[in-house]
Amino acid sequence: MNAPKIDAGTPRTNAERSTGETSRQAGKSLLKAVRGKMVTRSEGGGKHPLTVDKGVEIENSGKVEVFFRLHWLTFTVHAGADHAREMVLNRVLDLPNVLPDEFFKLADNGSRGYYKMWIGQDAIRIYFEPSDESKRFTVEIPGEALEKYVSHGNLRNLFLELDEEKIKWKCTRLDLAFDMPENSTLTPGGLNSYLRYGGDLKCFSNRKTVMFISPVFSNEDGEMNGSTLYIGSRTSERFMRVYDKRGFTRIELELKKKIAHFVFSKLIHAQISKWAEMAKSYLLGYVDFPDHSEWDELIKSGVIPAKIELDYLPKTVARTRLWINKSVAPSLAMLAKIGGLYSLVDMVTKAESRLTDKHLMLIENANGQGD
Numbered sequence: 001m002n003a004p005k006i007d008a009g010t011p012r013t014n015a016e017r018s019t020g021e022t023s024r025q026a027g028k029s030l031l032k033a034v035r036g037k038m039v040t041r042s043e044g045g046g047k048h049p050l051t052v053d054k055g056v057e058i059e060n061s062g063k064v065e066v067f068f069r070l071h072w073l074t075f076t077v078h079a080g081a082d083h084a085r086e087m088v089l090n091r092v093l094d095l096p097n098v099l100p101d102e103f104f105k106l107a108d109n110g111s112r113g114y115y116k117m118w119i120g121q122d123a124i125r126i127y128f129e130p131s132d133e134s135k136r137f138t139v140e141i142p143g144e145a146l147e148k149y150v151s152h153g154n155l156r157n158l159f160l161e162l163d164e165e166k167i168k169w170k171c172t173r174l175d176l177a178f179d180m181p182e183n184s185t186l187t188p189g190g191l192n193s194y195l196r197y198g199g200d201l202k203c204f205s206n207r208k209t210v211m212f213i214s215p216v217f218s219n220e221d222g223e224m225n226g227s228t229l230y231i232g233s234r235t236s237e238r239f240m241r242v243y244d245k246r247g248f249t250r251i252e253l254e255l256k257k258k259i260a261h262f263v264f265s266k267l268i269h270a271q272i273s274k275w276a277e278m279a280k281s282y283l284l285g286y287v288d289f290p291d292h293s294e295w296d297e298l299i300k301s302g303v304i305p306a307k308i309e310l311d312y313l314p315k316t317v318a319r320t321r322l323w324i325n326k327s328v329a330p331s332l333a334m335l336a337k338i339g340g341l342y343s344l345v346d347m348v349t350k351a352e353s354r355l356t357d358k359h360l361m362l363i364e365n366a367n368g369q370g371d
Contacts, residue, residue: 065181066178284305285306
């Protein structure tokens, strides 16, 4: 199959590519190339003022306790890819003086359903020319690159402008990271001990899979650095990890697919000063250590767990009822005649242990609506 020709604007000449100014203008003109008009950022006021926050400190009585940041971001923009590298350099990474060919190299092969891929410094990737021949590209920014280059303000401004211009986009992975203060007991080993000695764990995921990994040998100071505690399943749309990171502990909530897009959309339409509290509410909506005093102080205090509300959930419940009534109910009636209604109750009770994250989300949504 021939790779599709992607055209989001007039290609630049070789002479134009040699100037940093042209690169900067190309990055700012992604929306112009797609919609035929320029959309600019406000530098000091206006509708969406430009900010440079790379993280948000959570404070209590003047003492900084937790530092919040985004730690992984993958998103797709439904537009041509001609100016994708410039957009990433100027509007996401805030590197206006860096030329695309200096930062990105074309890979030998594509990936993730795309024919081609640019690989940038710090493993930043742009996938383009999709196999379905649609106009879209996907940007993947790993955690270290987000910390090094990206400001929350730049991200917010870009996606607000995409929304204003009605350019479709979708976030497919988002990691919310919380860095604990020094001497915190919210460490992988501390939480593992809390659970081993009877501490309660409330987890939205039905698979209360807790895995603790610790190094066998200590470092030169006799400390066992590098431990990690995992909660949940990596295949689900929500997954939590707690790990040591160069002297401090990081709690990270990994979000994927529809949940990632839901949460990221909520963030970009809120003030950045609210992001930390919102992120904590989504963390509490997934997991809680109700008997852990420091968890209650640093994470839980004054925060209401957030509920994920996805548009497709009510429709899915209705379709499930229709399918059960039409296709399954006769078989259930037969089993009830043979073994009695209690046999069906027993079957349903045993099946509760096999409920998936999607099932639990449907239950939560239906109960919240009185369905």
